[in-house]
Each structure stands twice: as structure tokens, then as C-alpha cells.
Amino acid sequence: MTENGLGHRERVLNVDTMNPNVKRIEYAVRGPIVQRAVQIEKELKEGVKKPFTEVIKANIGDAHAMGQKPITFFRQVIALCVYPDLLEDEKFPEDAKNRARRILQACGGGSLGAYSASSGIEVIRQDVAKYIEKRDGGIPSNPDNIYLSTGASDAIATMLKLLTSGEGKTRTGVMISIPQYPLYSAALAELAAVQISYYLDEDKCWSLDVNELRRAVKAAREHCNPRALCIINPGNPTGQVQSRQCIENVIRFAAEEHLFLMADEVYQDNVYMEGCQFHSFKKVLFEMGSEYSSVVELASFHSTSKCYMGECGFRGGYMEVINMDPEVKLQLTKLVSVRLCPSIPGQALLDLVVNHPQPDEPSYATFIKERTANLHILSEKAKMTEQVLNTVPGIHCNPVQGAMYTFPRLTLPEKAINAAKEKEQAPDMFYCMKLLEETGICLVPGSGFGQRDGTYHFRMTILPATEKLKIVLEKIREFHKRFTEEFS
Amino acid sequence: MTENGLGHRERVLNVDTMNPNVKRIEYAVRGPIVQRAVQIEKELKEGVKKPFTEVIKANIGDAHAMGQKPITFFRQVIALCVYPDLLEDEKFPEDAKNRARRILQACGGGSLGAYSASSGIEVIRQDVAKYIEKRDGGIPSNPDNIYLSTGASDAIATMLKLLTSGEGKTRTGVMISIPQYPLYSAALAELAAVQISYYLDEDKCWSLDVNELRRAVKAAREHCNPRALCIINPGNPTGQVQSRQCIENVIRFAAEEHLFLMADEVYQDNVYMEGCQFHSFKKVLFEMGSEYSSVVELASFHSTSKCYMGECGFRGGYMEVINMDPEVKLQLTKLVSVRLCPSIPGQALLDLVVNHPQPDEPSYATFIKERTANLHILSEKAKMTEQVLNTVPGIHCNPVQGAMYTFPRLTLPEKAINAAKEKEQAPDMFYCMKLLEETGICLVPGSGFGQRDGTYHFRMTILPATEKLKIVLEKIREFHKRFTEEFS
Ligand SMILES: Cc1ncc(COP(=O)(O)O)c(C=O)c1O
Ligand SMILES: Cc1ncc(COP(=O)(O)O)c(C=O)c1O
Numbered sequence: 001m002t003e004n005g006l007g008h009r010e011r012v013l014n015v016d017t018m019n020p021n022v023k024r025i026e027y028a029v030r031g032p033i034v035q036r037a038v039q040i041e042k043e044l045k046e047g048v049k050k051p052f053t054e055v056i057k058a059n060i061g062d063a064h065a066m067g068q069k070p071i072t073f074f075r076q077v078i079a080l081c082v083y084p085d086l087l088e089d090e091k092f093p094e095d096a097k098n099r100a101r102r103i104l105q106a107c108g109g110g111s112l113g114a115y116s117a118s119s120g121i122e123v124i125r126q127d128v129a130k131y132i133e134k135r136d137g138g139i140p141s142n143p144d145n146i147y148l149s150t151g152a153s154d155a156i157a158t159m160l161k162l163l164t165s166g167e168g169k170t171r172t173g174v175m176i177s178i179p180q181y182p183l184y185s186a187a188l189a190e191l192a193a194v195q196i197s198y199y200l201d202e203d204k205c206w207s208l209d210v211n212e213l214r215r216a217v218k219a220a221r222e223h224c225n226p227r228a229l230c231i232i233n234p235g236n237p238t239g240q241v242q243s244r245q246c247i248e249n250v251i252r253f254a255a256e257e258h259l260f261l262m263a264d265e266v267y268q269d270n271v272y273m274e275g276c277q278f279h280s281f282k283k284v285l286f287e288m289g290s291e292y293s294s295v296v297e298l299a300s301f302h303s304t305s306k307c308y309m310g311e312c313g314f315r316g317g318y319m320e321v322i323n324m325d326p327e328v329k330l331q332l333t334k335l336v337s338v339r340l341c342p343s344i345p346g347q348a349l350l351d352l353v354v355n356h357p358q359p360d361e362p363s364y365a366t367f368i369k370e371r372t373a374n375l376h377i378l379s380e381k382a383k384m385t386e387q388v389l390n391t392v393p394g395i396h397c398n399p400v401q402g403a404m405y406t407f408p409r410l411t412l413p414e415k416a417i418n419a420a421k422e423k424e425q426a427p428d429m430f431y432c433m434k435l436l437e438e439t440g441i442c443l444v445p446g447s448g449f450g451q452r453d454g455t456y457h458f459r460m461t462i463l464p465a466t467e468k469l470k471i472v473l474e475k476i477r478e479f480h481k482r483f484t485e486e487f488s
Numbered sequence: 489m490t491e492n493g494l495g496h497r498e499r500v501l502n503v504d505t506m507n508p509n510v511k512r513i514e515y516a517v518r519g520p521i522v523q524r525a526v527q528i529e530k531e532l533k534e535g536v537k538k539p540f541t542e543v544i545k546a547n548i549g550d551a552h553a554m555g556q557k558p559i560t561f562f563r564q565v566i567a568l569c570v571y572p573d574l575l576e577d578e579k580f581p582e583d584a585k586n587r588a589r590r591i592l593q594a595c596g597g598g599s600l601g602a603y604s605a606s607s608g609i610e611v612i613r614q615d616v617a618k619y620i621e622k623r624d625g626g627i628p629s630n631p632d633n634i635y636l637s638t639g640a641s642d643a644i645a646t647m648l649k650l651l652t653s654g655e656g657k658t659r660t661g662v663m664i665s666i667p668q669y670p671l672y673s674a675a676l677a678e679l680a681a682v683q684i685s686y687y688l689d690e691d692k693c694w695s696l697d698v699n700e701l702r703r704a705v706k707a708a709r710e711h712c713n714p715r716a717l718c719i720i721n722p723g724n725p726t727g728q729v730q731s732r733q734c735i736e737n738v739i740r741f742a743a744e745e746h747l748f749l750m751a752d753e754v755y756q757d758n759v760y761m762e763g764c765q766f767h768s769f770k771k772v773l774f775e776m777g778s779e780y781s782s783v784v785e786l787a788s789f790h791s792t793s794k795c796y797m798g799e800c801g802f803r804g805g806y807m808e809v810i811n812m813d814p815e816v817k818l819q820l821t822k823l824v825s826v827r828l829c830p831s832i833p834g835q836a837l838l839d840l841v842v843n844h845p846q847p848d849e850p851s852y853a854t855f856i857k858e859r860t861a862n863l864h865i866l867s868e869k870a871k872m873t874e875q876v877l878n879t880v881p882g883i884h885c886n887p888v889q890g891a892m893y894t895f896p897r898l899t900l901p902e903k904a905i906n907a908a909k910e911k912e913q914a915p916d917m918f919y920c921m922k923l924l925e926e927t928g929i930c931l932v933p934g935s936g937f938g939q940r941d942g943t944y945h946f947r948m949t950i951l952p953a954t955e956k957l958k959i960v961l962e963k964i965r966e967f968h969k970r971f972t973e974e975f976s
Contacts, residue, residue: 012715012748012785014813019652027825038605062603065596075571082833083567089579108553113799115550117526150638150803153827161678164507186826190649227500260500297500311601313832315638325502337515338674339641343831344801345570 024189026448027182033432034059037442052440056472058460059442061236061404063310063374066463071309071370073363074352077103081112081348095361103348112344118337120148120318121344124351128318131354135268136283141320147332148318148350150342152266152303155319157187159262159299162332163228164193173224175216175259177208179407179449179457181236194224199452202409205398206238210249217257228260229253234267234278234402237449237459239382241276241402247284255296263300266317269307272379273401282322298322304349306404308374316346316353378404381462381469388473392480404463407446410456410480416487428456434483439475512677514936515670521920522547525930540928544960546948547930549724549892551798551862554951559797559858561851562840565591569600569836583849591836600832606825608636608806609832612839616806619842623756624771629808635820636806636838638830640754640791643807645675647750647787650820651716652681661712663704663747665696667895667937667945669724682712687940690897693886694726698737705745716748717741722755722766722890725937725947727870729764729890735772743784751788754805757795760867761889770810786810792837794892796862804834804841866892869950869957876961880968892951895934898944898968904975916944922971927963 015023034057041055057065064070073096080086080100087097106123108114119125125146132141149155164172173194176184180197188195198216200206213229220226231250233242242250254261263281271278281300286293304316321329356371357363382400389397389408397408412427420430426447436442446457464472503511522545529543545553552558561584568574568588575585594611596602607613613634620629637643652660661682664672668685676683686704688694701717708714719738721730730738742749751769759766769788774781792804809817844859845851870888877885877896885896900915908918914935924930934945952960 009746009783011811011813011816012746013651013816015815015819017653017715018650018816018819022650022819022823025822025826027822031822060603062596063601064599065602067597070599070601079567079571079574082570083563086567086574091577107801108550109555111552111558111801113551113558113797113801114553115548115793115800150831151828157827162506162510163501165505183826190823190826227505258497258500295497305603309601312603312828313595313599313601315829315831323499325499327503328499328501328506331503331506331510334513334515334519335510335678338513338671338678339645340639340800341803343638343803343834345833346831 021190021192025186026189027186031444031448033429033436033442033444036433037436040436040440050440051438055436055440055442056464056468057442058464058472059444061306061461061463062312063306063404063463064312066461067465068310068374068463069370070311071367073357073367074309074311074349076363077352078345078348082345084110093362095357095363099352099355103351107344112348114344116341116344116347118339118341119333120146120342121347121351124148124347125318127351127355128320132280132282132320136280136286139283139286141282145321145324146318147321147336148316148342148347150317150346151305151312151315152264152301152317152319153183154315154342155299155301155317156183156262156264158332158335159319160184160187160193160228161191162328162335163260164191166225169223170225172228173220173226175213175220175226175229177230177232177235179237179446179451179459181232181264182448184230185450194220196220196224196226197450200235200238200240202398202452202455205401206235206240206407208242208246208250210253213250213253217259226257226259228262230262230264231281232264233281234270236267236403237405237407237444239398239400239403239405239407241271241273241278244277244279244284247279247281248288251281251285251288251292251296255292261296261298263298265300266303266306267403268302269375270378270404271402272382273399276401278402282320285322293322295323297324299324304346304353307353308371309353310374311349314346314349315343316350317342318350377466378462381466384466384469385460385462385473388470388477392477394480394484400462404461405459406462407449407457407459410446410458412456413484413487416483419487428458431456431483432458435476435479439479441472441475509678509680513674514677515674519932519936521917521924521930521932524921525924528924528928538928539926543924543928543930544952544956545930546952546960547932549794549949549951550800551794551892551951552800554949555953556798556862556951557858558799559855561845561855562797562799562837564851565840566833566836570833572598581850583845583851587840587843591839595832600836602832604829604832604835606827606829607821608634608830609835609839612636612835613806615839615843616808620768620770620808624768624774627771627774629770633809633812634806635809635824636804636830636835638805638834639793639800639803640752640789640805640807641671642803642830643787643789643805644671644750644752646820646823647807648672648675648681648716649679650816650823651748652679654713657711658713660716661708661714663701663708663714663717665718665720665723667725667934667939667947669720669752670936672718673938682708684708684712684714685938688723688726688728690886690940690943693889694723694728694895696730696734696738698741701738701741705747714745714747716750718750718752719769720752721769722758724755724891725893725895725932727886727888727891727893727895729759729761729766732765732767732772735767735769736776739769739773739776739780739784743780749784749786751786753788754791754794755891756790757863758866758892759890760870761887764889766890770808773810781810783811785812787812792834792841795841796859797841798862799837802834802837803831804838805830806838865954866950869954872954872957873948873950873961876958876965880965882968882972888950892949893947894950895937895945895947898934898946900944901972901975904971907975916946919944919971920946923964923967927967929960929963
């Protein structure tokens with residue numbers, strides 16, 4: 001016993017006493033492979049010799065980190081809002097100044113430094129509603145249904161939280177696609193809600209088959225209460241774009257099975273493949289007539305992080321809720337109040353995304369040029385990625401129809417699978433770790449997103465600059481050949 | 489039955505099926521009174537006649553909304569980071585440019601638009617650690633113990649989440665002061681953790697008595713597992729500043745009772761009263777010797793929202809964890825990864841707060857002038873608030889030693905209390921609603937923060953501009969007199 005009587009003892013907070021739901025979370029996008037990549041970067045800086053000179057992070061959908069430049073107009077307006085003395089500066093175009101004045105007027109005390117209403121600045125929610133109306137060919141959108149958020153992540157986690165209740169067999173179940181974006185499984189684990197997996201059809205370009213939804217929900221009803229269905233369109237990590245018909249089928253299914261729909265549409269501008277088009281769930285729902293549009297509950301999500309702007313760091317986003325119970329909306333407003341409000345620079349940036357320069361404004365031409373260029377380059381990289389990977393024996397890659405990723409399938413030799421098992425690693429984790437150590441390329445193993453048993457994948461972003469992407473693809477090709485030989 | 493067979497039915501998500509923990513949350517700072525204030529503002533705009541011409545919001549600690557101006561240097565640097573073309577502009581001082589270059593270099597792709605590491609940009613975490621070391625007279629701070637956050641709210645909620653486990657009698661209990669900042673009770677309700685209330689001593693300037701902590705924890709051990717103790721210093725809503733002795737006693741108590749300490753120090757620069765001084769829990773802990781400093785687990789929180797800068801909208805903040813189990817730290821890192829990262833403009837602003845201009849830099853003089861002026865004005869307003877309110881018969885106001893609030897006690901006539909009961913309102917809610925309707929002044933009733941049964945209070949910020957604050961105080965005085973007469 002020591003002087004103060006405290007002696008030796010366990011910590012209050014340790015892995016045995018901490019929140020068990022948090023322990024159950026898995027989050028591969030920033031998991032061990034990324035941590036090792038960061039370590040390797042440090043080693044390179046310290047002069048450790050490696051068979052490569054830089055780490056290339058193709059693990060995360062972060063366009064600016066990969067060299068994409070911000071949209072000039074957006075940054076001009078935000079700079080004006082941050083430091084309004086610049087409103088006197090002749091270098092800034094008038095339309096940028098007008099936007100900045102309008103945003104500042106809507107801020108408390110005319111400053112980005114004031115808190116806003118918890119659901120976001122009213123003027124911006126109105127602009128979001130106008131954007132949605134225009135996008136959806138005039139179907140009305142009500143600003144009272146718009147909640148601004150700290151990136152889409154925040155809004156998605158909040159909706160899942162609202163939906164979770166019950167115990168045992170009545171516990172909320174939520175349907176998510178496999179492969180999935182791991183925010184969903186992580187949020188469900190944290191909430192101790194039940195994850196209901198439905199598989200996308202790799203053989204049909206990762207499309208969604210309603211029969212598979214039926215199978216999954218039926219099985220789930222045995223042990224939980226399925227209440228929501230999450231869709232990512234365009235898809236992460238799979239890069240598919242859903243057809244209008246498929247969306248209709250999904251909506252009909254949700255109506256029949258009495259499920260709340262969550263449509264993650266953060267890649268709505270990222271459609272590359274000819275013949276593919278983005279259809280919002282909201283629009284399709286309303287075009288199906290009031291039989292559906294008056295009853296199906298829907299939350300859809302958007303973000304400043306993706307599309308042509310890629311402004312991840314600003315953490316801007318919104319959700320629109322349709323047919324939400326007015327009392328639940330009050331509860332939602334209360335819930336988001338606890339965190340006070342989303343970042344105001346993020347809200348301001350979102351405003352510019354939904355309310356960009358118009359043809360009669362001085363910044364229009366540059367804006368369109370930059371936007372088109374960003375989307376065009378992404379589109380080229382999507383095609384190149386598919387083409388090159390499909391030349392590699394043992395890699396099969398579906399077309400990258402949209403979003404920013406490919407999720408190719410790997411044929412791995414039996415010996416490699418055994419070697420991985422010995423290391424207690426998933427075979428594709430083993431593969432990606434080796435790739436990282438040998439080439440400096442950081443990908444995320446398919447096991448982090450979920451995949452059919454016995455299949456192996458990795459997820460790779462198409463974001464590295466074109467020249468770098470070429471090198472990355474070439475290095476993967478060589479590595480895959482070496483790997484296959486080594487383990488044959 | 490309708491055509492599609494959906495017919496009439498309940499919504500999937502309604503108040504009966506939604507998350508019951510969310511329903512249990514109460515959040516007064518943005519509750520009914522604030523909603524009514526927003527409504528009244530709209531009515532005024534629409535030309536509805538009222539006995540006043542504007543709503544004055546003294547309900548929330550939002551300095552910029554109340555007219556405080558941002559620190560010039562901070563905004564210059566952020567503008568430079570947002571729109572780096574300005575680095576060529578001669579109007580910006582060199583030290584601002586150097587700071588901006590340093591921040592941008594630490595950002596992915598040199599852009600505020602890239603995600604950062606989930607615990608925050610490494611250079612900024614290092615700057616935070618240096619700031620803490622300097623603040624605490626050289627006691628070491630390790631950047632690996634620093635987690636940047638989306639305002640302090642985010643970090644506080646995250647720590648409470650980590651700490652929550654168990655069921656029934658083993659469910660985590662968390663001690664919070666009454667009156668409290670309602671983020672705490674809200675987060676605990678959401679987590680279904682047990683709130684253990686300890687009362688601050690109004691008769692002794694809202695000080696904290698360890699005997700009251702003992703009483704509270706003893707009673708709580710009957711029905712839950714007390715695991716953490718939260719302290720707000722300087723205090724919100726009560727404006728007290730804890731003495732060094734009191735902090736020592738609290739730390740000793742936490743050690744004896746095996747509690748994890750959470751120190752909310754977001755008002756660390758807001759100390760006005762002569763003889764009062766801010767002591768960080770970290771510093772006191774380490775000065776108590778290794779008997780304590782090697783065992784007591786502590787998380788302390790800071791924010792860009794308060795102090796002299798009041799940059800609430802940027803949602804910047806950090807927490808430092810001491811003696812946290814290394815395995816739990818890994819779990820914490822994983823947990824924060826799910827939301828990707830805190831806002832980068834918020835992180836950048838935090839960097840400036842912890843790494844402000846130095847005496848040999850061109851912006852130093854202006855920075856010091858602005859900071860001193862802001863703190864001086866707050867200090868004057870703190871004194872004025874106390875003085876004027878104490879001249880009102882039926883209002884008793886403790887000295888505003890620090891933070892940005894006063895929490896005066898109201899003597900309410902029996903008839904008013906009965907009138908409130910008839911409306912099923914807390915008596916101080918009844919009072920504040922009437923004050924709002926008659927004067928346009930928006931305060932938060934004490935019932936929203938917790939108070940001893942049978943006592944009544946309101947919380948008011950000292951933030952309105954001096955001239956406006958005078959008017960507010962005068963109007964409160966008149967109202968209180970009228971109210972007392974009306975119900976006598
Ligand atoms: C499908 C999907 N949804 C949501 C998000 C969250 O993005 P953010 O929180 O940055 O808006 C991402 C990010 O990669 C994503 O891919
Ligand atoms: C005591 C206390 N803690 C935490 C916060 C949260 O502030 P933020 O999330 O803006 O940092 C506040 C805000 O008023 C507060 O008063």
C-alpha cells in the first residue's frame with residue numbers, strides 16, 4: 001500500500017470496462033493498413049531505404065490530397081466571408097462578393113464565428129431546397145425538411161441513431177449492401193443495432209437485385225426488426241450507378257416491407273459511363289405517384305466532400321427527409337441541438353455548391369471550365385483504371401460507372417491464402433500489406449468492406465493524378481504477377 | 489385497401505418506435521424559449537406590433553452573434569489558407585503568411601479541402617501540446633495524447649461514450665454538477681448512462697464541496713457504477729472559478745473513489761474577479777506528485793468557441809488525455825475515424841489560438857490589443873451584471889468570477905408559482921417566457937440547467953454589447969418589479 005492509499009490497481013477505463021459497442025466497431029478505411037502507410041512515410045523521411053520513394057494513398061476518397069485543385073469561386077467566397085476586409089479588394093469578382101455578403105448577412109453578428117441554428121442557416125437550407133427542386137425537375141422541396149450536417153457522415157449516423165430501438169428480437173435491423181462503405185457497419189455496431197447484409201451482384205456490374213433484398217429481409221425477420229434500408233448510389237466501394245428501374249424496384253420493396261429508406265447520394269455528380277445517369281431516390285419516388293410518395297419515408301444525403309469539388313476538409317453536408325413524422329422531426333432538431341451546429345465554413349461552402357455561379361455572372365465561365373475539367377479527368381481515370389486492371393491475369397474489374405472507386409476481384413493462389421491464414425490475416429489484407437511494403441501503394445482490402453465468402457478484392461480510388469495513376473496501375477500489375485508467381 | 493396494397497398505416501419511424509434514449513434528452517439552451525424567440529423575430533419582421541423592436545438573445549454563449557469582432561490575425565491566416573493566391577498580396581503581414589504556409593504544408597495536397605488524420609493534423613497536435621506545456625509551467629504534454637475535435641461538444645460526448653457500459657446496477661454513472669451545462673445530461677440520456685447529480689453551493693459562490701461529492705457518489709453506488717466525474721471550470725452556467733485547493737480536493741476524491749476525471753476548461757481565459765485565477769486540472773494533478781499524477785485518469789477539454797476569440801462557428805477544439813490505457817487510446821482513435829476528421833478550418837483556427845503571434849512578430853501588437861480589449865470588456869460586463877442585478881429586490885446574483893454567464897436566484901411570489909403550475913410550466917420558465925413576450929429579452933430558465941428543488945433562477949450571458957447590456961439589465965429590473973407586483 002502506498003502513502004495515499006491508492007496502491008496498484010486497474011485503470012477506471014480499460015478495454016474490459018470500456019463501451020463494448022465501441023470495441024465491436026471495425027473501420028478498415030483508416031485501419032491497420034493506413035497506419036502502416038503513415039509509419040512507412042515517416043521511415044522514408046528518416047532515410048530508411050525502401051524499394052520506392054513515396055507512399056501513394058489510393059485508400060481514401062480525398063481528391064485534394066491527391067492533387068485536385070479547389071474550385072476558385074468557392075474559395076474566393078469563403079475567403080471573403082472569413083476576412084470581410086477583402087470585400088474592398090478589387091481583385092475579387094462581384095458575384096463572389098455578392099455571395100459572401102449574402103452568407104454573412106445570414107450569420108449571427110455577420111460573422112462565420114457565430115453559432116447557427118442547429119439545423120443550419122435558414123438561407124442556406126432554402127438554397128439547398130431550390131437546388132434539389134431544380135435537380136429533380138421541379139418536384140418541390142421544403143427547406144423545413146433540410147438539415148445541414150458535419151459532412152454526410154454526421155447526418156447518416158444521426159438518422160441511424162433515431163431509428164434504433166428495441167431489444168432482442170425487436171431490436172432495429174438495418175439493411176446495408178455488401179460490399180459497403182464502412183461508416184454504416186461502424187455506426188450500427190456503435191448503436192448495437194442489427195446489421196442486415198444484402199449482397200450486390202458482382203457478375204452484373206454490382207447491381208442490386210430485389211430478390212436478394214427479399215432473401216435478406218426474410219432471414220432477418222427471424223431475429224430482429226428490420227426497419228431501414230440503406231442504398232449508396234453511385235456506389236462506394238463498387239462504383240456502380242443504379243438504373244431508374246432498379247430504384248423503382250427498391251422503393252416498391254421498401255414500401256411493401258415497411259422500411260425507412262436511406263439514400264446516400266454523395267456521388268451524385270460522379271457518373272462517367274455512357275448510358276448511365278444519376279436518378280435521385282426522391283425524384284423516382286415522386287414520379288411513382290402519390291401512392292408511394294405520400295407514404296414512403298426517405299432520408300437522402302449529400303456532401304461537399306465528393307463530386308467535382310472534393311472539399312472534404314470543410315465537413316459540409318445536408319440531408320433531406322421526406323414523409324418524416326412531424327414529432328420525430330422535433331426530436332431530430334433537439335438531438336442535433338446538443339452539438340450546437342455544423343461548422344459554418346462548411347455550411348457556407350455547401351451553399352456555394354447548391355448555388356453556384358449563373359450564366360449571367362462574371363465567374364460562370366471559369367466555374368464551368370473547372371467543374372467540367374475535374375469531372376472529365378475523373379471520367380478518363382475511371383476508364384483507364386478499368387482497362388489496365390482487366391489486362392492483368394487474375395484481376396477482374398467491373399466498369400467504374402460512377403463514384404471514385406474500383407473494387408476489382410482478385411484470384412489468389414491457394415498458397416497465399418494459407419500464408420495469410422498463418423498470419424491470422426484476411427487473404428486480401430495479406431495481399432495489400434505486401435503491396436504496400438513492396439511498392440508504397442496503399443489500398444484497402446476487400447475484407448474491410450465485406451464480400452462474398454471465398455472472394456477477395458481490394459478497393460482503390462481513381463483519384464491519383466493521371467500520370468501517377470498510370471504508374472500505380474503498372475505497379476499493381478507487376479506486383480500481382482510477382483505475387484502469383486511467388487505463391488504458385 | 490389501395491391499389492398498391494400499402495393502405496393506411498403507421499409510419500416506420502414515429503415517436504413510439506424511435507430511439508427512446510433520444511426522446512429522454514432535454515436541451516434547454518435551444519429549447520422552447522429559443523424557438524419562441526425565433527418566432528417573435530419573424531413576427532417583428534412581418535410588422536407585428538410588440539412592446540419592443542428587437543429580440544436580444546442572452547441565452548447562448550455566442551460572442552460574435554452579440555457583436556464581438558474576430559481577432560484580425562486569426563482571420564487573416566484562415567483567409568490565406570482558404571485562398572492561397574492571397575499569399576502574393578502585400579496587404580497581409582508576413583507572420584500571417586508564414587503561419588498559413590505552415591498550416592497548408594501540413595494539409596493533404598496543401599489544401600484545407602483534404603481530410604486530415606482522424607485525431608487531427610499532427611503539426612497542430614504538436615502546437616497544442618506546446619501550448620499546454622507553457623500554460624502549465626513546463627509540465628510535459630505529449631502530442632499523442634491530444635485529439636482535435638469538432639468543438640469541445642464532440643470530444644466530451646466521445647469521452648462519455650467510451651466510458652459507458654454495463655447494465656442495471658453495473659451501468660456507468662457519471663457525476664455532473666447541478667446546475668450543469670446541458671450537453672452533459674443530454675449526452676448521458678442519449679447513452680442511457682446514469683446521471684449522478686452533485687450540487688454546487690450557491691451560498692458559497694457556487695463553489696464545489698467535496699462532502700457533497702461524497703454524498704452523491706455514496707447514494708449512487710446503490711444503483712449504478714460511478715465511473716467518471718465531470719467538472720466545468722470556470723463554470724457554466726454559474727460563473728465561478730475554482731480555487732487551487734478545491735481542485736486538489738476534487739482530484740484526491742477522484743483518486744479515492746476510482747473515478748475518471750473530465751475537466752471542461754473551455755473558459756480557461758475567462759477569469760475576471762480579482763484574487764481568482766485559472767488552474768488547470770492537469771497542472772494541479774502533476775503538482776500533487778507522482779502518487780497522483782501516475783494514476784489519476786484525466787481528460788481535459790478546450791475549444792475555439794469561448795475565451796477572447798469566441799469563434800464558435802469554426803467548431804474547433806481538442807482534448808488531452810492523461811493516463812489513458814494505451815489499448816483504449818487505439819479504440820478511441822478508431823472511434824473518431826468513423827467520422828473521418830474534424831473540420832480543417834476549425835483545426836487551423838485552433839492552431840492560431842495555441843500558437844498566436846509572438847513579441848518579435850509584426851502582428852503581435854494588434855493581437856495583444858484586441859485580446860486584451862475583448863477580455864477587458866467582458867470583465868467590465870461581468871461586474872456590471874452582478875452590480876445591477878443585485879440592486880433588484882428579489883434577485884440575488886453571485887459574483888461573475890469567470891466564464892460568460894450569471895445564474896441569479898429569483899424570489900418568485902406564490903401566486904406566480906401557482907400560475908406556472910396551471911400552465912404545466914416550471915416557474916422560472918413561466919417567468920422567462922413572460923419576460924420574452926414583454927421585453928424581447930431571451931434568457932434560459934434555471935430549470936433547464938438543474939437547481940435545488942424550490943429554487944428558481946435564470947441564466948443570462950454577459951455578452952450583449954455594453955450599452956445593450958445596460959438596457960437589458962434595466963429592462964429585467966423593471967420587469968421583475970412588475971412581475972412581483974402582478975402576482976402579489
Ligand atoms: C458513400 C459515402 N457516404 C458518406 C461519406 C462521408 O463523407 P463526408 O462525411 O466527408 O461527407 C463517404 C465518404 O467517403 C462515402 O463514400
Ligand atoms: C461548459 C461548456 N462546455 C462545452 C461547450 C461546447 O462548446 P463548443 O462545442 O462550441 O466547443 C460549451 C458551450 O457553450 C460550454 O459552455
